[in-house]
Amino acid sequence: MALGAIALVGVLVYSSFQQTHERYEVCVEFKGATHCATAAGATYEQAVRSAQEIDCQLLANGRDENMVCLDGKPLSVRPIR
Numbered sequence: 338m339a340l341g342a343i344a345l346v347g348v349l350v351y352s353s354f355q356q357t358h359e360r361y362e363v364c365v366e367f368k369g370a371t372h373c374a375t376a377a378g379a380t381y382e383q384a385v386r387s388a389q390e391i392d393c394q395l396l397a398n399g400r401d402e403n404m405v406c407l408d409g410k411p412l413s414v415r416p417i418r
Contacts, residue, residue: 360417363388367396367406375417385414 361384364373374391378384393406 359384361385361388362413362415362417363392364412364414365389365392365396365406365409366412367393367402367409370396371412372396373413385411 358377358379359381360375360377361381362373362375363385364371372392372395374388374395376384376388376391378387389407389411392411393403397403397406
């Protein structure tokens with residue numbers, strides 16, 4: 338029983354570290370305004386998308402603008418080590 342609990346804790350710790358393996362600063366420009374956010378994820382795509390979502394939530398006004406912002410390409414992407 339104790340061995341099972343130790344194994345479970347080990348898996349949880351390992352998966353937590355894997356989810357934040359990649360970390361990037363992403364800058365987005367939307368309607369003449371720019372915002373940069375930092376986010377982490379298990380992959381490059383997840384980390385960049387997460388940071389872009391933060392940027393767009395702060396730059397866009399409403400759901401429709403937010404969706405347009407998210408469809409755009411980031412202005413810059415910089416790895417954080």
